[in-house]
Each structure stands twice: as structure tokens, then as C-alpha cells.
Amino acid sequence: METGNLVEAAATPVVTRLAPTEPASVAGAKDRWDRVRRRLRAELGEDVFSSWFARVEIGAVVEGVAHLTVPTRFLKSWLEAHYAERLRAHCMAELDAPNGVALSVRQVARESSEPCQDLSAQRARPAQARPATPMSDVAPASAATPASDRDPMDACGTLLDRRMTFQSFVVGKSNALAFAAAERISAAPAGSTPYNPLYLHAGVGLGKTHLIQAIAQDARQHGKRVAYFTADRFMYGFVAALKSQTALAFKEKLRGIDLLIVDDVQFIQGRSIQQEFGHTINALIDAGKQIVVAADRLPTDLEALDERIRSRLAGGLVVEIGELDEALRVKILTTRLDGLKAAHPSFHVNPDVIAYVAKLVATNGRDLDGAANRILAHATLTGASVTMETAEAAIRDLVRTREPRRVKIEDIQKLVATRYNVSRADILSERRTAAVVKPRQIAMYLAKALTPRSLPEIGRRFGGRDHTTVLHAVRKIEKAIVEDRLLHDEVDLLKRMLQE
Structure with missing residues (x-):
């Protein structure tokens, strides 16, 4: 765990509004922040980066301090507790920030989260109906109402992406079972639980988030009370409720819904939060x-x-959502290109x-989205028709810059344990039964x-074994x-x- 103060020169984070910065310097800071x-x-991997750093933005570099902003207090606290030194080191190297980093929570005007609207409807006091307001016209919650009057669920839900529906999900062999189960659950009447819980697992970019968001949106159209959370929003909501002494109301509202959906559950941490999550599920x-x-x-991992x-x-x-086979990749890419053609009628790509x-x-799927966008840009900017050669040039960075996955010993142990129906603890233990020795x-x-x-x-990572034991195992398997x-x-x- 990486800990430490993010700013050397000050004991408390800088949260005051920064002085206006010249546009050129702002652009330069953004380039260096990229x-x-x-x-x-590259260091942490796509999963960790997407979970904790994707929403960090650069404000400016003032007096040697890099001012970064995040959308939630929970994310600010997490980064300060776990990635302080790493952030500070990289910002010192790239942003000319010798005095460190200051994190603050940005005030972003946004509409209320739809999952929270379902929950907020259960408040004891009557709510006055009001017309929908454009996002640009919504003031931050802290400016609109006193903290004591705000619903404890107002800040916990996660906005849904309207594009992620069952209609836009491309089905193939690797995801057909997951898609069928998702449709069955969303269409089932409230109080009916066809498969409970439904647990979907997949690697990055294979469609699990798309599918569970489609469940949330379709189930709401069927009149169900739905709460959709990412793991960090669930943790933030619970911590915020504890701090505001509204934890009981938070728990009661969660237990009053028809459908609870949680994405990236592997990131739920903290003993008290896990306990509440377990109690809620039960x-x-x-x-x-x-x-x-x-x-x-898998859940066992x-x-x-x-x-x-x-x-x-x-x-x-x-249910596992498997890797995209070539036929499914063709269907996904065709769908993406057809969507782009709707906005660019002259754009055409041969089968x-x-x-x-x-x-x-x-x-x-995310790389396929990137490929479609690159092909469109290449065709519209150059005016050339899309051929094999132009397509290859357009996606060259997607193909050439991808490096083989860095394999970790822990990943090897977990995969082998799952494959041979033993636990990772068995592999690290002193057990010498045939069912354990071979996987080890x-x-x-x-x-x-x-x-x-x-x-x-390697011997040390396998329960403190001698290197001769490892050499014997390697030669035997060879x-x-x-x-x-x-x-x-x-x-x-x-x-x-392991390498994919």
C-alpha cells in the first residue's frame, strides 16, 4: 500500500479556487498530464487505471504543485491512501511539480442519477414533481439544498449510458447464455427471481457492463425499482451515509428495491462496507x-x-462472457460502422x-470501437476510399503497440487452481496428494x-520452497x-x- 502526503509543502490539501491560467499553459499541462x-x-494495468484514475483531471500547476480534481470524496480519499507516492513521483517527473500534488473534489453540475430517483421516491416526506432540467442548468447539490435536507441516496447511484441497451448488444457464441439470462431477469415480474443472484464475469471490454446496464434500463421500463451501482459508488454512498448519520435510511432504501445491480464487485473493500454489502444481499x-x-x-477468486x-x-x-471469436468481432465491427454511416452517408466499408x-x-469490443473511429477519420479526412491498405494504416497503432500481457505468478496460481478444482491455498501448502502435486x-x-x-x-512465491523443488517440477513437466x-x-x- 502506498501512503503519504500528496503535498510536501502543506499538511492539508489545497482546495481553494485557482487563479485563472493562460490557455496555452493549461493545454500544456493537459498534454503532460496525458x-x-x-x-x-502501463504500470497498473487497464482495470486498476479505469477504476481509480480514469476520472482524475488536471487543473493547473501552480507554484510547483500539480492541482488535480476528482468527482467524489471517496475517490480522493482512496487515492491519497493508496497511490499518493506513485502520483507524486509521476507528476514531479512529467508536470514540473517539485512540491507534489494537491487533490480536490470538483463541483460538477449533473442531473440526478436515475437509480437514486427510484429510491428517493420512497422518502417519507412527499416530493414535489418538477420538470426535467437540462444538465447545464442544474446547480451542484451543495448549493441547491442544505446537507441536512438532502436524501442520503442522492449521491450514491451511477448514471446509466442510454446507448447500452439489449437492442445495441451484439450476441454471439461467447455471450449468448449471459444475454439470455439477462433478458429473462429484466422481463420477469417484480418478486420473481429466475436466477438469484446472477453473476457475470469477463475480462475488459467484453460487454459485461453493457449487459448489466441493459438489464437496469429494461427492468425500469417494466416498472421495477432498480438500483445500479459501480463498486466505488456503493462504497462512497455507504461511507457518506455513515458520516451524515443516515446509514439506517441508506440501508432501508436499499432493501426496498426490486433489483440491485453492482458492477466491478471485485473492488468493494473495507470490512464494514463488505459486511453491509453482505447483509444487503442476504x-x-x-x-x-x-x-x-x-x-x-469467478466468485471463488x-x-x-x-x-x-x-x-x-x-x-x-x-456465467462467463468469453473472448470474442472472429465471427462476433465481424458482427460488432459491422454494427459500429453502420452506426457511423448514419451520420456520414458517403462513408462505406466493404465486407x-x-x-x-x-x-x-x-x-x-473497445478496440473494435477504436478501429471503427480510426477508419472513419482516415476516410473523411483524406477523402480516400477505404481499402485493405488504408484500413491497415488507420488501425496500425492498435495492432502494433499492443504488447504481450505481463503475467504474474499470482495469476498463474489462480488460473491453475481453478482449472484443476483446487484452491490457491492448496497449491501453496505442504500437501502432497496427487490432486495437488500435479497442479502445483x-x-x-x-x-x-x-x-x-x-x-x-519462484520457490518463495510457492510457499517458501527451495529452488531445487522448482527445478524438479519444471523438468518433470517439460x-x-x-x-x-x-x-x-x-x-x-x-x-x-494467461497471455491474452
């Missing part, structure tokens, strides 16, 4: 209310979560070019083959995969899963 973001993304399930949860891994929560989540329908691009961009040796072999770690280091074709294919599959 370099900091690229560093953070109360809703016992009351016949539906739970939908999304994460990046959420080691940071309380064991009782993991057990509860694993007790429902667990052969679409198939070619879908073959090259084999990672996830395969994991050691993969650690040697896929990571730069030395034999002694020999076995030559003699056993099934084992060869199994180990090769594990390698590809």
Missing part, C-alpha cells in the same frame, strides 16, 4: 428480490471479499475490409516459462508434455489464457 496517465496505465435474496453482479473473475459473500455469489447462476480488420483487432508442478513450470522470476524467487499429448494441449491452453 503522459502521466499513460505511465499509470436481505434482498431472502425477500425474493433480484441481485445481479458483475466482476472480472475474489480473495479480497469476505468468504460468506463469495459463497452467496457463487450460489446463483455464474472484405471489415473481415480483415476484425481479424487483426482480436482483443475486445504445472504452476511452477508456467511461472518459469512465462515470467522473468528466478528459481529461488518431460511430461513431450510424452503426453493431452497434457501438452492443456498446458498450451493455460499459456494462451
Whole structure:
């Protein structure tokens, strides 16, 4: 854990309004901040970066201090507690900020979150109806009403993306089961729980967020009371309720809904927050209310979560959204390009070019979106028709700059444990049964083959074993995969899963 003061020169964060800055200097600071973001993304990985740094913005660099803003107090506290030194080091290097970093919460005018509107309707005091107000006309909550009069749920929900509907979701072999379950749940009448909880897990950019947001929007159209949260918004809502002494109202409102949806549940941390999350899940399930949860891994692999929560989540329908096969990538890319053509009637891409691009961009849906936008830009800016050559030039950065995934020993241990139906603790233990020894040796072999770690280091990461034990395991698996074709294919599959 990285801790420390973000600003060396002051004990408290700078939160005063900054003096106006020249446009050129602001633009320069934003360019340098983009370099900091690229560093953070490369070091921490896409998942961590998207969860904690995607919404951090640069204000200005004043007197050697980089002033950064975040949308919530929870995010500010989390960054100060966990990433203070890392932020400070990168900002000193890229932003010419020798005096460190100051974080503050920006006041952003936005409309009320729809999930909170459902919950707020249950308040004891009558609410006066009012017409919808454009986002630009909404004042910050702190300026509109006193804190004592605001509903404790006003700041906790997460806005839905209107584009993420069942109609815009492209279905293929890898996501058909998840899509069918999602549709069944959203259309089921209130009080009916076809699969409870529904647990969706997938890697980055494979559509799990799209699918659960589609559930939320469709279920609301069926008259259900829906609460949709990302993990950080759930944590922030609970912490804010505790600080404002409205935790009881927060809990009662959560238990009064028909459908609870939580995205990126792997990021829920803190003992008291996990306890409340577990109590909420139990109360809703016992009351016949539906739970939908999304994460990046199986429930059994959420080691940071309380064991009782993991057990509860694993007790429902667990569905993996798999990697996008080539046929599905073609369908997704075709859909994206058709959407762009609606705004640019002269824009046209031949099916052969679409198939070619879908073959090259084999990672996830977000990269396919990027490919579609690059092809459009290339065609409209140059005026040239889209050929194989122009498409390849347009997406070159997507294909060439992608580096092989950096494999971690912990990831190897988790994947092998799941594949062979043992626990990671078994692999690290002293147990010598055949059911444990073989997975342990395969994991050691993969650690040697896929990571730069030395034999002694690998031994230490496998329960403090001697390097000779690791060497024996590596040689045994090397020999076995030559003699056993099934084992060869199994180990090769594990390698590809770890490197993708």
C-alpha cells in the first residue's frame, strides 16, 4: 500500500479556487498530464487505471504543485491512501511539480442519477414533481439544498449510458447464455427471481457492463425499482451515509428495491462496507428480490471479499462472457460502422475490409470501437476510399503497440487452481496428494516459462520452497508434455489464457 502526503509543502490539501491560467499553459499541462496517465496505465494495468484514475483531471500547476480534481470524496480519499507516492513521483517527473500534488473534489453540475430517483421516491416526506432540467442548468447539490435536507441516496447511484441497451448488444457464441439470462431477469415480474443472484464475469471490454446496464434500463421500463451501482459508488454512498448519520435510511432504501445491480464487485473493500454489502444481499435474496453482479473473475477468486459473500455469489447462476471469436468481432465491427454511416452517408466499408480488420483487432469490443473511429477519420479526412491498405494504416497503432500481457505468478496460481478444482491455498501448502502435486508442478513450470522470476524467487512465491523443488517440477513437466499429448494441449491452453 502506498501512503503519504500528496503535498510536501502543506499538511492539508489545497482546495481553494485557482487563479485563472493562460490557455496555452493549461493545454500544456493537459498534454503532460496525458503522459502521466499513460505511465499509470502501463504500470497498473487497464482495470486498476479505469477504476481509480480514469476520472482524475488536471487543473493547473501552480507554484510547483500539480492541482488535480476528482468527482467524489471517496475517490480522493482512496487515492491519497493508496497511490499518493506513485502520483507524486509521476507528476514531479512529467508536470514540473517539485512540491507534489494537491487533490480536490470538483463541483460538477449533473442531473440526478436515475437509480437514486427510484429510491428517493420512497422518502417519507412527499416530493414535489418538477420538470426535467437540462444538465447545464442544474446547480451542484451543495448549493441547491442544505446537507441536512438532502436524501442520503442522492449521491450514491451511477448514471446509466442510454446507448447500452439489449437492442445495441451484439450476441454471439461467447455471450449468448449471459444475454439470455439477462433478458429473462429484466422481463420477469417484480418478486420473481429466475436466477438469484446472477453473476457475470469477463475480462475488459467484453460487454459485461453493457449487459448489466441493459438489464437496469429494461427492468425500469417494466416498472421495477432498480438500483445500479459501480463498486466505488456503493462504497462512497455507504461511507457518506455513515458520516451524515443516515446509514439506517441508506440501508432501508436499499432493501426496498426490486433489483440491485453492482458492477466491478471485485473492488468493494473495507470490512464494514463488505459486511453491509453482505447483509444487503442476504436481505434482498431472502425477500425474493433480484441481485445481479458483475466482476472480472469467478466468485471463488475474489480473495479480497469476505468468504460468506463469495459463497452467496457463487450460489446463483455464474456465467462467463468469453473472448470474442472472429465471427462476433465481424458482427460488432459491422454494427459500429453502420452506426457511423448514419451520420456520414458517403462513408462505406466493404465486407472484405471489415473481415480483415476484425481479424487483426482480436482483443475486445473497445478496440473494435477504436478501429471503427480510426477508419472513419482516415476516410473523411483524406477523402480516400477505404481499402485493405488504408484500413491497415488507420488501425496500425492498435495492432502494433499492443504488447504481450505481463503475467504474474499470482495469476498463474489462480488460473491453475481453478482449472484443476483446487484452491490457491492448496497449491501453496505442504500437501502432497496427487490432486495437488500435479497442479502445483504445472504452476511452477508456467511461472518459469512465462515470467522473468528466478528459481529461488519462484520457490518463495510457492510457499517458501527451495529452488531445487522448482527445478524438479519444471523438468518433470517439460518431460511430461513431450510424452503426453493431452497434457501438452492443456498446458498450451493455460499459456494462451494467461497471455491474452
